[in-house]
Amino acid sequence: MIYPDNFETKTGFAEIRTMLRDLCLSPLGQTEADGMCFSSDIEAVNELHAQTNELRLLLEANPDFPLNNIFDARESVSRARIANTHLEESEFFDLRRSLDTVHKIVGLLHPDDPAQMAGRALFRLSDGIAVFPGLVQRIDQVIDKYGHMRDTASPELLRLRRELARAEGSVSRILHGILRAAQTEGLVEKDVAPAVRDGRLVIPIAPGLKRRINGIVHDESATGHTVFVEPTEVVEANNHIRELENEERQEVIRILTALTQHVRPNVAEILDSLHFLGIIDFIQAKVRLGKRLRAVSPVVKASPCIDWIEARHPLLELQLTARGNKIIPLGITLTDEKRILVISGPNAGGKSVCLKTVALLQYMLQCGLPIPVSERSSCGLFNDLMLDIGDEQSLENDLSTYSSHLLNMKHMMRQATDRTLILIDEFGTGTEPQIGGAIAESVLDKFCSKGVWGVITTHYQNLKHFADTHAEVANGAMLYDRHEMRALFQLAIGRPGSSFAIEIARKIGLPEDVIAEASEIVGSDYIQSDKYLQDIVRDKRYWEGKRQSIHQREKELEKTIARYEEEIQDLRQQRRAIVAKAKADAEELLRESNRRIENVIREIREQQAEKEATKRIREELRSFKQTVKEEQTVAHKAHGLMSDDDFEKKLAQIQQRKQRKEKRKQEKAAQQAAVTPRLSTEKMAVGDTVRIRGLKSTGTIEAIDGDMCTVIFGDMRSKMRLNRLETAVPSSPNANPIETAYQVSRATRDTIDDHKKNFRQDLDVRGMRGDEALTAVQHFIDDAILVGISRVRILHGKGNGILRTLIRQYLSTVPNVVHYADEHVQFGGAGITIVDF
Known part of the structure; x- marks a missing residue:
C-alpha cells in the first residue's frame, strides 16, 4: 500500500520513471516502464533485481547483444486477426526484425547446454517464449533488407514491374525529345527538366506559351508563373503506366494478404513474444539507469530492514554533479531494536533530504530498480509506505496545513502495521508549539505500540527526549559546523541535534537585544540544554574525526x-x-x-x-x-x-x-707469446715471411695477384687468399732452439704434398654415427686447411638434422672457417654443408 496518491510526485519518483522511459529503445519498453509499480512480494522483487544483474553481466560479456532492432508491431499484428486484411510492407519489415531479435535473444538465454542458464532469472523469463524462424524466412522471401517488396515476390509482379520500367523509359525518351524541341524553339528555358504531377510526366512552361505545345494542362505553380503541360504524344503512354501501376498495386496487395495468412494463426504467440521483447528493453533501461546513478540491485530480505551505507539521493546527485559538486552520502540504519529514527538539526541542514532519500530509495527498491547505495548495504521489504511531507492545504475541503497533517496522522494510525514504513517531515508543526508537540508525542507513542517503522524529522525538544527514553526509537542529528556556521549534511545516529536558532539568528544579523530578550523568554534551562546538545555534537564530531584519522592511518600502515x-x-x-x-x-x-x-x-x-x-x-x-x-x-x-x-x-x-x-693464465699467455713469432701489422708484399692463421708453420710470399698469392712453405708452393695469412718476423740465425722447432721439416713437406695429391673437396659422412662422423670431419677440415683449399663440401643428409647440427657446432669452433651454410637447393640444399676458409 502506498499513501498518499501523489507519493511518486512528492518523492521525485515520477522523474525517475521519466528517465527510465527515455532510456528505453522502443514503445514496447516504455509501456513496461509505465506499468512499473510498487511490490511487497519478496520473490517478485528479488526476481526483478536478479534479471537486472544478469542482463548487466550479459551486456558486459557480449557487447553485440541483439538490442538494435526492437519495434512495436503490436497494433499491426492485432489487426491481422481480421480476415481478408493485410499488413503493409513497412509493418512486415518491423515485425520481421523484431521476431529475429526475439529469436537471437532466446538463443542466448537458452544455450545448447541448458544447465549453463538453468535456475537463472532470465532463463525463467524466456522459458516458453515462441520463436518464428519459418515466418522470418517467409517474410525475407517477400520483403528485402530495405523494407521494400522484392520483384521476385511473384512471377506476375516481376512481369508487371519490367513492363512498367519499359513504359516509363519510353515516355521519358518521348518527353525529353519534345522538351529539347521546345527549348530549341525558345518555348522553354534551357535548364528546365520534366516534372511529375498526379503521377504523370509533364513539362513546365510559361502560361503565355502553353498553347504552343499540344497537350493537357495538369497543374499551375503557386506563383502562377508556370503551368505543367502533358503533351498529347505521351497521354496514352502515361495512361498505360497508370494502368500498370494499378495492376502492380493489386498484385502487391494479393501477396501481402497471402503473407498475412501466415501471421494470423500465431497472433497470440507473436504478441507474447513482443511482450517479452518489451520486458528485455525495460530491463536494459534499468541497467543503463543503474550505471548513470552508480546504483546496485541488491538481494532484498523478506523482513523489514534498512541498513544503508553511502546512500545518495539520485536526483540531487545528478544536479550537484552537473554543477561540479559532490553529494555527501548518508548512513541510515533501522533495525528491530531501533525501528523509528527521529532526526533533528538546523533548518536547511538536510533533514528533509534525508527523509526523501529513504522514501525514494525504498520505493525504487520495491519497484525493482537499482538504488544508489554501497554493495555492503542490507535492504528489507515493507508492505506499506506512508508519507506526510509538504503543505497539503485544501480550499475545497476547508483544510489548513495542520488539519491536513492531522488527517494524515489519522490515516497512518488506522492503517499502519509492524511492516509499515512511515515518513513524516516536521512532525507536529503547523499549530501552537506546546500542544502540537504534545499531540506529536502521543501519536509517536501510538506508532511505537503498533511496531511501526519510520523516519521522522522535528525541532521539538519533547520528541528528542521521547526518543531517549524509548528503546525502539533512536535520535539522529544532522551535523552543523558552529564555528563556520554551515551545515555539514551528515547524519549522526545516537544523539539529538540542536536547531542552532540563536546562532543562526546572530549570523543573519538580528540585533543582540532581540536575541537576548528571546533567550530570557525561553529560559536558561532551554538555552543550557541546547548548548549541551551543541557541545555533544561538537565532541562527537571531534572524536569521529579522530577515529577516521586513526582508521586512515591504520589503512596506510597496512598498505605500507x-x-x-x-x-x-x-x-x-x-x-x-x-x-x-x-x-x-x-x-x-x-x-x-x-x-x-x-x-x-x-x-x-x-x-x-x-x-x-x-x-x-x-x-x-x-x-x-x-x-x-x-x-x-x-x-x-x-x-x-x-x-x-x-x-x-x-x-x-x-x-x-x-x-x-x-x-696465472695471463702469465702463461705471456710465456707462450715469447716463443711465438711476432706479428706485424704492415701490409704483406713479395718476400714477406707469413703463416696461415691458426697454424705455426711459416713460409715466404713468392707472388701476389690481387687478393690471391703464391706462398712457398719449404719446398711446397700453395695458392691462397691474402686474408688467410698473417705476417711473421722471420727467425734470426741466433734464435732460440724452441723458435726454430716450428720450421717445416722435409718429412712434413712430403706429408703435405702427399695429402694435397690425394685430397678430395667432398666428404660423405652419411650413415655414420655422430662421434664417427665428427672425427672424419675434423681430419677432413685439417687436411683442407693444410693443402690450402678455399671451399669444401660435407654430405651429411637431411634426416632429423642431428649430424648437421654436430658438424656445424664443430665448424663454429675452427678459427680458419670463415663461413658455412647450406648448399644451393638445386645441388642438395640442407643435406650438404659448404665450408669456406
Missing part, C-alpha cells in the same frame, strides 16, 4: 606493510632468478670449457705431445669443474641456508680465486 612484504617477495624471487641464471651460466661455461679442452687434447694427441702436457691440461679441467661446483654450492646456500654476510664472504673468496687463476 603489504608493500614491504611484496617487495621482500620480489627480492626473493629475484634472488632465485639470479641463482638459477648463475647456475645455468656455470653449466654452459662448463660445457663450453669441455669442448675447448677436448679440442686442445685432440690437437696435442695429433701433434704427439708429451703425456705431462696432457696431464697438466686435464688437471686444469678438474680444477675448473671444482670451482663451478663450489659456485653452485654457494648459490644453493644463498637460496636458503646461508646468511647474507656468509654469502658475501664466500663470493669474495671465489672472486679472489678467479683473479688468481686469471693472473
Whole structure:
C-alpha cells in the first residue's frame, strides 16, 4: 500500500520513471516502464533485481547483444486477426526484425547446454517464449533488407514491374525529345527538366506559351508563373503506366494478404513474444539507469530492514554533479531494536533530504530498480509506505496545513502495521508549539505500540527526549559546523541535534537585544540544554574525526606493510632468478670449457705431445669443474641456508680465486707469446715471411695477384687468399732452439704434398654415427686447411638434422672457417654443408 496518491510526485519518483522511459529503445519498453509499480512480494522483487544483474553481466560479456532492432508491431499484428486484411510492407519489415531479435535473444538465454542458464532469472523469463524462424524466412522471401517488396515476390509482379520500367523509359525518351524541341524553339528555358504531377510526366512552361505545345494542362505553380503541360504524344503512354501501376498495386496487395495468412494463426504467440521483447528493453533501461546513478540491485530480505551505507539521493546527485559538486552520502540504519529514527538539526541542514532519500530509495527498491547505495548495504521489504511531507492545504475541503497533517496522522494510525514504513517531515508543526508537540508525542507513542517503522524529522525538544527514553526509537542529528556556521549534511545516529536558532539568528544579523530578550523568554534551562546538545555534537564530531584519522592511518600502515612484504617477495624471487641464471651460466661455461679442452687434447694427441702436457691440461679441467661446483654450492646456500654476510664472504673468496687463476693464465699467455713469432701489422708484399692463421708453420710470399698469392712453405708452393695469412718476423740465425722447432721439416713437406695429391673437396659422412662422423670431419677440415683449399663440401643428409647440427657446432669452433651454410637447393640444399676458409 502506498499513501498518499501523489507519493511518486512528492518523492521525485515520477522523474525517475521519466528517465527510465527515455532510456528505453522502443514503445514496447516504455509501456513496461509505465506499468512499473510498487511490490511487497519478496520473490517478485528479488526476481526483478536478479534479471537486472544478469542482463548487466550479459551486456558486459557480449557487447553485440541483439538490442538494435526492437519495434512495436503490436497494433499491426492485432489487426491481422481480421480476415481478408493485410499488413503493409513497412509493418512486415518491423515485425520481421523484431521476431529475429526475439529469436537471437532466446538463443542466448537458452544455450545448447541448458544447465549453463538453468535456475537463472532470465532463463525463467524466456522459458516458453515462441520463436518464428519459418515466418522470418517467409517474410525475407517477400520483403528485402530495405523494407521494400522484392520483384521476385511473384512471377506476375516481376512481369508487371519490367513492363512498367519499359513504359516509363519510353515516355521519358518521348518527353525529353519534345522538351529539347521546345527549348530549341525558345518555348522553354534551357535548364528546365520534366516534372511529375498526379503521377504523370509533364513539362513546365510559361502560361503565355502553353498553347504552343499540344497537350493537357495538369497543374499551375503557386506563383502562377508556370503551368505543367502533358503533351498529347505521351497521354496514352502515361495512361498505360497508370494502368500498370494499378495492376502492380493489386498484385502487391494479393501477396501481402497471402503473407498475412501466415501471421494470423500465431497472433497470440507473436504478441507474447513482443511482450517479452518489451520486458528485455525495460530491463536494459534499468541497467543503463543503474550505471548513470552508480546504483546496485541488491538481494532484498523478506523482513523489514534498512541498513544503508553511502546512500545518495539520485536526483540531487545528478544536479550537484552537473554543477561540479559532490553529494555527501548518508548512513541510515533501522533495525528491530531501533525501528523509528527521529532526526533533528538546523533548518536547511538536510533533514528533509534525508527523509526523501529513504522514501525514494525504498520505493525504487520495491519497484525493482537499482538504488544508489554501497554493495555492503542490507535492504528489507515493507508492505506499506506512508508519507506526510509538504503543505497539503485544501480550499475545497476547508483544510489548513495542520488539519491536513492531522488527517494524515489519522490515516497512518488506522492503517499502519509492524511492516509499515512511515515518513513524516516536521512532525507536529503547523499549530501552537506546546500542544502540537504534545499531540506529536502521543501519536509517536501510538506508532511505537503498533511496531511501526519510520523516519521522522522535528525541532521539538519533547520528541528528542521521547526518543531517549524509548528503546525502539533512536535520535539522529544532522551535523552543523558552529564555528563556520554551515551545515555539514551528515547524519549522526545516537544523539539529538540542536536547531542552532540563536546562532543562526546572530549570523543573519538580528540585533543582540532581540536575541537576548528571546533567550530570557525561553529560559536558561532551554538555552543550557541546547548548548549541551551543541557541545555533544561538537565532541562527537571531534572524536569521529579522530577515529577516521586513526582508521586512515591504520589503512596506510597496512598498505605500507603489504608493500614491504611484496617487495621482500620480489627480492626473493629475484634472488632465485639470479641463482638459477648463475647456475645455468656455470653449466654452459662448463660445457663450453669441455669442448675447448677436448679440442686442445685432440690437437696435442695429433701433434704427439708429451703425456705431462696432457696431464697438466686435464688437471686444469678438474680444477675448473671444482670451482663451478663450489659456485653452485654457494648459490644453493644463498637460496636458503646461508646468511647474507656468509654469502658475501664466500663470493669474495671465489672472486679472489678467479683473479688468481686469471693472473696465472695471463702469465702463461705471456710465456707462450715469447716463443711465438711476432706479428706485424704492415701490409704483406713479395718476400714477406707469413703463416696461415691458426697454424705455426711459416713460409715466404713468392707472388701476389690481387687478393690471391703464391706462398712457398719449404719446398711446397700453395695458392691462397691474402686474408688467410698473417705476417711473421722471420727467425734470426741466433734464435732460440724452441723458435726454430716450428720450421717445416722435409718429412712434413712430403706429408703435405702427399695429402694435397690425394685430397678430395667432398666428404660423405652419411650413415655414420655422430662421434664417427665428427672425427672424419675434423681430419677432413685439417687436411683442407693444410693443402690450402678455399671451399669444401660435407654430405651429411637431411634426416632429423642431428649430424648437421654436430658438424656445424664443430665448424663454429675452427678459427680458419670463415663461413658455412647450406648448399644451393638445386645441388642438395640442407643435406650438404659448404665450408669456406
